[in-house]
Amino acid sequence: MNKLLNITLSHEFYRCSKAFDVFCSQIVSLKSDPTKSDKIDCYNSYVDFLSHLYEFYIGFIKKELKTNKSRTYEIYGLNNKMKEHEILDLILNNELNKLLRNRKNRIINGFKDSLGKTIGFYNKEVPINFALHFRFIRNRRNHSDYRRASDNHDISLKDFFNLYHIYVLVMYDETKWLWKVDIEKYEWNGIEEFATEILK
Numbered sequence: 001m002n003k004l005l006n007i008t009l010s011h012e013f014y015r016c017s018k019a020f021d022v023f024c025s026q027i028v029s030l031k032s033d034p035t036k037s038d039k040i041d042c043y044n045s046y047v048d049f050l051s052h053l054y055e056f057y058i059g060f061i062k063k064e065l066k067t068n069k070s071r072t073y074e075i076y077g078l079n080n081k082m083k084e085h086e087i088l089d090l091i092l093n094n095e096l097n098k099l100l101r102n103r104k105n106r107i108i109n110g111f112k113d114s115l116g117k118t119i120g121f122y123n124k125e126v127p128i129n130f131a132l133h134f135r136f137i138r139n140r141r142n143h144s145d146y147r148r149a150s151d152n153h154d155i156s157l158k159d160f161f162n163l164y165h166i167y168v169l170v171m172y173d174e175t176k177w178l179w180k181v182d183i184e185k186y187e188w189n190g191i192e193e194f195a196t197e198i199l200k
């Protein structure tokens with residue numbers, strides 16, 4: 001099970017990285033007389049990036065809850081009356097706070113921040129609604145929800161970007177050094193077997 005979960009998480013992070021690369025390319029396209037298609041593709045690539053990053057982190061959190069539920073509940077002050085999404089939101093916010101503390105400690109120890117931020121930024125607490133809004137954006141990407149086309153419900157993608165993009169970059173940057181795998185050497189099992197099957 002752990003091997004299959006590792007393959008799944010590696011694949012999720014691979015998809016996240018590919019979507020981020022496409023998004024960065026789309027930004028370049030937007031700078032010179034963008035078409036409507038360019039604008040829609042930019043939206044799609046960014047929301048794909050967010051969705052895959054969200055699923056990657058949630059995969060880890062669910063694994064931890066499955067293997068160490070009582071300890072995890074104790075650490076985060078959780079209880080059985082909480083709904084699953086409330087538990088996941090709380091843990092995700094706490095995980096991001098940990099990442100901010102780790103980056104702050106690296107700066108204190110003389111390391112330059114890879115995102116160009118200072119200790120002042122890392123002294124801040126993660127906005128309380130970060131994980132909630134992250135989940136909303138992920139849900140809109142995965143479901144045909146009318147709120148996707150509106151700026152007047154919960155949070156729009158442009159508001160999410162303005163409020164939280166730097167936090168998403170922290171999550172991505174902290175993950176890529178460990179989870180960026182050599183795809184040619186990695187064992188992909190059923191994921192790779194799909195292409196083999198359709199070429200028969």
